[in-house]
Amino acid sequence: MSKEIKILVACGSGVATSTIAQQAVKEIAENAGIKVKIIKATIAEVPEKQKDVDLVLTTANYRNPLEKPYMSVFGLISGVNKAGAEKKLLELMKQIAEA
Structure with missing residues (x-):
């Protein structure tokens, strides 16, 4: 995975x-070795x-x-289902990096 992913956080x-x-x-x-x-x-x-x-990515809907x-990455801030948000985000970033 060498492609750098450009991410908008709003x-x-x-x-x-x-x-x-x-x-x-x-x-x-x-931690996943993905360039962003x-x-x-x-x-x-x-x-x-x-x-x-x-x-x-947004912190609100x-x-x-x-x-x-x-x-939405609200879970990364609130802690509500943080592990689930991290997992979903990682999967999304990997898909984009490999595309």
């Missing part, structure tokens, strides 16, 4: 929870910024249609 303000999620995503990727580049944004910026990434693979 939250309401583009600062608080996206920073926490960014660290969690970075750690999961590093993470871009942070606000939820409002997702429709435009998704064009520049391979994967969209996002209900609008997207062109890229999407996942």
Whole structure:
């Protein structure tokens, strides 16, 4: 898996929870040997910024249609089903890295 994955991490303000999620995503990727580049944004910026990434992650539910693979990573911040969120994210990143 040598392809670098570009990931958009978005939250309401583009600062608080996206920073926490960014660290969690970075750690999961590093432990799996997956190269990632993470871009942070606000939820409002997702429709435009998704064009520049391979994967969209948000800390809140996002209900609008997207062109890229999407996942809510609220569990990485809240701790609710954190292991399940980590597993799902890892599977998604592996699929994209191998594509």
